[in-house]
């Protein structure tokens with residue numbers, strides 16, 4: 442197996458698509474200059490669109506998955522690398538070279554349909570190879586200790602104290618968002634401090650991958666609204682977990698925002714997000 446990293450193969454495929462699009466345009470311009478009658482205009486256009494959009498689509502799929510797995514994804518496993526290598530050779534030899542030969546040999550009748558089928562298949566197979574590698578990596582994610590350990594990361598709020606008052610714990614805006622389904626104040630979306638407590642809330646959404654109850658994996662987002670409805674009463678005091686409260690674990694609080702996000706992701710099972718409209 443070659444040592445070419447997945448990230449390199451993906452960018453080579455993307456740039457091969459862009460090369461094939463420009464060679465095809467050159468060939469068409471040359472054909473037009475010869476005043477040859479237009480042939481299969483619709484197919485020609487479909488081919489052009491396919492060649493010019495496929496590279497960005499493959500690259501975008503890679504970029505999305507890379508965010509979840511980082512260097513494990515960019516190096517790639519043997520299966521994905523060998524699959525992408527096949528696709529790279531295919532686009533180079535069966536699309537670019539074919540059009541280039543036609544251009545250099547003054548051949549003005551080539552099968553748009555065959556080229557389109559090949560280019561379509563390279564795009565689809567590349568995206569599938571990335572999706573399958575994503576599934577393999579997700580399946581081998583180590584189980585975080587937090588999944589099996591009791592929650593130890595947050596501070597449990599003692600609600601038995603006589604002076605306990607939920608409206609002293611959460612910011613008034615957070616309580617309002619917990620009790621209604623209305624939209625979040627615009628200011629949070631653009632990083633302005635809370636009008637009541639002065640906290641500056643992180644601008645999300647925060648995406649993560651979670652194992653579902655059936656053993657598959659799903660991508661979820663913790664929205665800005667979720668962060669807003671969990672923020673505590675005093676400036677930069679942190680967040681209280683409404684999920685913990687809902688499942689009867691009491692209220693756990695986190696001063697540190699990354700720890701709060703990790704808690705939501707790791708300490709709560711997939712089913713515990715049910716009914717939480719702001720994690721989706």
Ligand SMILES: [Zn+2]
Pocket residue numbers: 612613614615635636637638639640672673674
């Ligand atoms: Zn506030």
Ligand SMILES: [Zn+2]
Pocket residue numbers: 682683684685686693704705708709
């Ligand atoms: Zn919680």
